[in-house]
Amino acid sequence: MHLHVRHESEYTYDAPVALGPQTLYLYPRMYPYQRLLRYELIIDPLPSRVVRNVDVEGNVQQLVYFNHPTSHLRVTAEIELQSDEFNSFDFVLFPFETQRVPFRYPREVLDLLQPYLDRTGVTERVESWARQLAASAGWQTTSFLMALTQAIRQFVYEVREEGAPFEPEQTLIQRKGSCRDYTTLFMAACRSLGIASRFVSGYLFGNPQQEHQLHAWAEVYLPGAGWRGFDPTEGSIVVNRHVFLTSTAKPELAAPISGTFSGEANSTLRSDLLFV
Numbered sequence: 001m002h003l004h005v006r007h008e009s010e011y012t013y014d015a016p017v018a019l020g021p022q023t024l025y026l027y028p029r030m031y032p033y034q035r036l037l038r039y040e041l042i043i044d045p046l047p048s049r050v051v052r053n054v055d056v057e058g059n060v061q062q063l064v065y066f067n068h069p070t071s072h073l074r075v076t077a078e079i080e081l082q083s084d085e086f087n088s089f090d091f092v093l094f095p096f097e098t099q100r101v102p103f104r105y106p107r108e109v110l111d112l113l114q115p116y117l118d119r120t121g122v123t124e125r126v127e128s129w130a131r132q133l134a135a136s137a138g139w140q141t142t143s144f145l146m147a148l149t150q151a152i153r154q155f156v157y158e159v160r161e162e163g164a165p166f167e168p169e170q171t172l173i174q175r176k177g178s179c180r181d182y183t184t185l186f187m188a189a190c191r192s193l194g195i196a197s198r199f200v201s202g203y204l205f206g207n208p209q210q211e212h213q214l215h216a217w218a219e220v221y222l223p224g225a226g227w228r229g230f231d232p233t234e235g236s237i238v239v240n241r242h243v244f245l246t247s248t249a250k251p252e253l254a255a256p257i258s259g260t261f262s263g264e265a266n267s268t269l270r271s272d273l274l275f276v
Contacts, residue, residue, distance in 0.1 A: 001083050001240060002037075005203055008076040008272045009257055015265040016069040022259035025201070025246040026077040027052070027060035033240055038080040045070045057198075059246040064259075075257060083240040091225035093141060098223045100139045102194040106223060113221055115249035116196035121168045121184065127192035129172060134193060141195075145220065145230055146237070148189055152182045153235030161213065161271075165251050180216040182232040184251055187218050196221040200229065201254040203243040205275050207234065212273050214256060219247060 007026065030036055041050070041062065048067040055061040093099045095106065105113055133151060137143035156176035168188035171177040177185070180199075187197040197220045204215040217231040217238060227247075229238025246254050261267070 001085070001205075003079075003081050003083055003205055003243060004276045005079040005243060006076065006272075006274045006276060007079075007203070007256075008074065010075075010270045011073040012268050012270070013071050013261070013263070013265040014267075015263060016071050017261040017263035017265045017267075018069055019066040019073060020260035020262065022064040022066075022073070022075075022257060023255075024062040024064060024075065025059060025254065025256050026075070027062060027245070028079055028081065028202070029059065029244040029247070030081075031244065033084045033086040034243075035082045036079070037082060038078070040078040042074075042076040042078070044072070044074040057246075057248050059248070069263075079243065081243065083243070085240055088228065088237040088239055089142070091222070091228070093222055094224035099141050101134050101141050101144050103141070104194065105196070105221075109221075109223070113196040116198050116221065117191055117194065118249065119191055121188040122192045123169045123188075126168050126172060126185070126188050130189035130192045133189070141222065144193070145190070145195075148186060149230045149232050149237070150235045152186060152232035155182065157182075157209070157233065159209075159213070178216075179233040180251060183216045183218045186230065186232045190218070190220055198227075198247045198249050199251040199254055200244060200247045201256065202245040203273065203275075204231075204234070205241045205243070207241075213271070214245075214273070215242075216251075216254070217242065 047064045049065040051063045053061045133147045134144045137147045160178040165180040165184040168185040171181045171185045183199055190197040197218050200217050200219055219227045219229045221227055231238055248254050
């Protein structure tokens, strides 16, 4: 499948401002079944410098610098990629004891996974709910992950473009939220049973509700399978319709554009996302 994404964000200021360095996470991460064909980043006003790095979690990070006052900032990312079909369940969990939850990771990877096992947001209510789902799934790892994905899918979805994700327990109690709220709850439930998980930001093709805004889902690390994506908003395992931008242990680090400005001004944001 050939995908072409155009993502434009524009900040408008009601008085000239001096832009500080802006951090962009708008460069796609490639997976074995995906291939980047074209990438173009257009920034207005023209920056004095753009530095492309790989951050501590392996994401492509673009740092943008400016040296003149401006009353706007427009960032457009054009992405073309080939995303092939694949069998998301084509793996064998090994060591075999990891086929049941809860489990412990092999010593050689456990230290590396510690940030993704952090129990912040894991409350007694969240862990109890996760264990009920695991019990209903026979404590089988893959069955639990699908049961968790589909349970959250039954919540009431709401569009909430701004603000940090809700606390996992709040989403669980209210049984509603945005994709980032669903993802944060999914992560907490996984971590409560010792499954390393991370937050993923990107795009989703094929869902009219999601095609015009950034999307969020989760990945879990499974021995023998590596990082595998689960989308509780869709109620399914991740397939080739997802385009990855960034993945992180901490959802607050996944913003596509972040930075500061100096000056006495108010700002407004307009964002357009289009699959063409």
